[in-house]
Amino acid sequence: MSDPSEPVLPGSASDQSDPSDPSDPVLPGPGASDYERYLRTDELLALQKEPGEQVHHDELLFSTVHQASELWLKLAATEVGQAAVLIDGEDLPEALRLLRRAVLSLQYITAQLEMLNEMDPWDYQQIRVVLGHGSGFDSPGFRQVARVTPRIGAAFERALKRAGLDLTELYRHRREHEDLHQLAERLTEWDERIWVWRFRHYSVVARAIGEQSIGTQGTPVQVLGKLVAQRQLPKLWEARSRLVELFDAERAAGGQD
Numbered sequence: 001m002s003d004p005s006e007p008v009l010p011g012s013a014s015d016q017s018d019p020s021d022p023s024d025p026v027l028p029g030p031g032a033s034d035y036e037r038y039l040r041t042d043e044l045l046a047l048q049k050e051p052g053e054q055v056h057h058d059e060l061l062f063s064t065v066h067q068a069s070e071l072w073l074k075l076a077a078t079e080v081g082q083a084a085v086l087i088d089g090e091d092l093p094e095a096l097r098l099l100r101r102a103v104l105s106l107q108y109i110t111a112q113l114e115m116l117n118e119m120d121p122w123d124y125q126q127i128r129v130v131l132g133h134g135s136g137f138d139s140p141g142f143r144q145v146a147r148v149t150p151r152i153g154a155a156f157e158r159a160l161k162r163a164g165l166d167l168t169e170l171y172r173h174r175r176e177h178e179d180l181h182q183l184a185e186r187l188t189e190w191d192e193r194i195w196v197w198r199f200r201h202y203s204v205v206a207r208a209i210g211e212q213s214i215g216t217q218g219t220p221v222q223v224l225g226k227l228v229a230q231r232q233l234p235k236l237w238e239a240r241s242r243l244v245e246l247f248d249a250e251r252a253a254g255g256q257d
């Protein structure tokens with residue numbers, strides 16, 4: 001047992017593992033404490049280049065933003081995939097809860113892009129050349145997002161069909177279909193967050209390498225600008241335009257003031 005009057009740092013020489021002592025690790029695996037063992041911090045923190053391996057000091061910043069983004073994207077895509085299953089199981093409140101997390105994850109990775117603007121464009125040149133053909137198009141997290149988004153869109157359409165509604169009817173009679181309406185709004189937010197991330201990423205890229213350059217996989221930066229205009233769940237956006245048309249048509253016919 002450790003002497004309670006003497007603080008013992010986990011993993012220090014005087015730390016003799018004792019399962020009855022809450023400061024002693026009880027989990028299996030490498031790491032001096034259960035914190036390090038559970039979170040596998042040894043492996044996590046070994047994933048970035050050591051200073052001696054870096055071509056530029058800013059490589060740590062660059063890797064941190066990318067690796068952290070991959071984790072948030074993994075969480076986001078997992079939650080969206082599970083939310084799609086819940087929608088098919090008609091558990092809309094739980095699907096909404098998971099979608100909220102997914103939306104927050106995208107907000108976080110969008111905010112993190114700010115850190116890349118702290119890199120000077122001249123300094124970034126040195127990093128750019130050690131990326132090989134590494135390109136964001138191969139981001140596992142973003143690819144997973146691209147896979148699950150149409151899947152949840154389809155699950156939402158099945159839910160609408162079960163309720164015998166189309167999107168404009170849902171918006172016009174939202175109070176009668178509260179959960180479905182909330183779901184439509186949260187899915188719109190999810191798509192909006194992808195859009196906002198893409199726009200922010202584009203402006204960060206433009207700041208780092210300009211709009212006239214070619215990316216590490218040969219893609220002109222301007223292509224990224226065009227991708228900003230893409231919607232993943234276009235029906236949600238089209239419905240809004242239809243609402244404008246419907247309203248104006250009814251107003252012209254004297255049905256709306």
Ligand code: HEM
Nearest residue numbers: 066069116135136137139142205208215216217218219227
């Ligand atoms: C200074 C920082 C960055 C630069 C200069 C940069 C540059 C680029 C470029 C030039 C492309 C076009 C593809 C190509 O490489 O040829 C691209 C695409 C992409 N990048 Fe980045 N990027 C940066 C940061 C990030 C970060 C932090 C992420 C986070 C995961 C990311 C994810 C992506 C994704 C997902 C794409 C595909 C774009 C899409 O589908 O809209 N990038 N990036």
